[in-house]
Amino acid sequence: MLHQVIKQFGLEIDSLTEVEDSHSSTVYKCTLRKGQNVFLKIPYTKLKFQRELEAYEILKGRVSIPEMLDYWSGDDECPGAFLLSELKGKPLTVEDSPTVAFQVGVLQAQMHTIGPPTNRKLSGIQNEFTNWSDFVEQQFYSFAEDVKNVLDPQLYTQAIEKFEQMKHKLPSPDGPSFVHMDFRPANIIVDGEQVSGMIDFESVRFGSTEIDFTKLYRDFLSFDTALYKAFHEGYNSIRPLINLETVLPFYQFIDAFNSIGWCKRRGIEKHAVFLEENLARLKEFIQQQN
Structure with a gap:
């Protein structure tokens, strides 16, 4: 598949390395023979490809993102692929300064000012705002099928009860806004004291x-x-x-719960450390309840 994608884009590659910490697509950093660095991205599914494509079209010129140099809609074997420019820098870390944190806030707020387009119909990016509570609940109970096979029955029952208690305390949703759903340091690129932009829109x-x-x-x-x-x-x-204090506890809880389900789906042994981190978080939330 990789050979087919390289051929499709007509690339002359000097070196190629697979990027770590990419969970919904396969990503390669390529150094071309001219010395330019570009990224090849192959999403896992056609839906993820379509979301990414529409995101680049919606965000272009409005938020700092890589330039989409080319894309391929794929075939029976490949869901599609992107050729992307390089954002200068490295992923955000806790060592970065408050100056950088300020810019991260600006970047996210700029993204959140973007609402659903009125002049086009999207086939990849869903508008979940109208039924937001149903969307959150569907995600939770979808992962619950996997979590049930990981937790002991008592802890699982306590988690379900806690979700049902907490969901009714949420304020009215804020939106509709373009939400990243994976806005974490690995997807925010920083160059010194300057935020270069954000990546990954599957x-x-x-x-x-x-x-x-x-x-x-x-x-x-x-x-x-x-x-x-x-x-x-x-x-x-x-x-x-x-007011983050009113919503963070709920979303931190379901993030820990859903992440356990994610680890079960993607392989418990492969993601053992992440699984243990989220098990500890979930148990802490349950203890706080009691």
């Missing part, structure tokens, strides 16, 4: 912004109050940030 939806802060808080904002404050200020410079 899971995007139009929905409520409240779901989009969980992974960023888990892996970045929670480590330093200065980062959280700067992010808050950056986001508010573009659009009002919702």
Whole structure:
């Protein structure tokens, strides 16, 4: 498949390496014979390809993202592929400064200002906003089928009960907005003190912004109050940030629960560390309930 994609784009490649931490597609960093770095991305499914394609078309010129140099709609063997420019820098880390955190807030808020297009029909990116609570519930109970095979019965029952209790306490959803659904440090590229942009749009939806802060808080904002404050200020410079204290506990809980299901689907041994992290988070949430 890789050979077919390279041939499709007519690339003359000097070196090629597979990118780690890409969970919904296969990604290769390619150095061309002219010295230019580009990325080849092959989504796992046709739907993920279509979402990514529509996202690049919607976000272009409005939010900092790679340039889509070319794409291929695929065939019976390949769901499709993208040829993307390189964003200069490396993924965001907790070592980055409040100056960077401010820009991350700006970047996310710019994305959240984008609503569903009125002049075109989308076939990949779904608008889940109208039935947002149903969407969240469907995702939760879909992963529950996998989680049930991992947790002991008592903990599983407690988790289901906690979800049913917490879901009724959410405020009205904020949107409809373009939500990334995987807005985490690995998908935010930073060059020194400058945020270059964001990547990976296989899971995007139009929905409520409240779901989009969980992974960023888990892996970045929670480590330093200065980062959280700067992010808050950056986001508010573009659009009002919702009261995260009212929604984060719920979404942190379902993130831990759903992540356990994700590990079961993708392979418990392969994702053992991530599984243990989320098991610990889930147990902590359950203990807080009791």
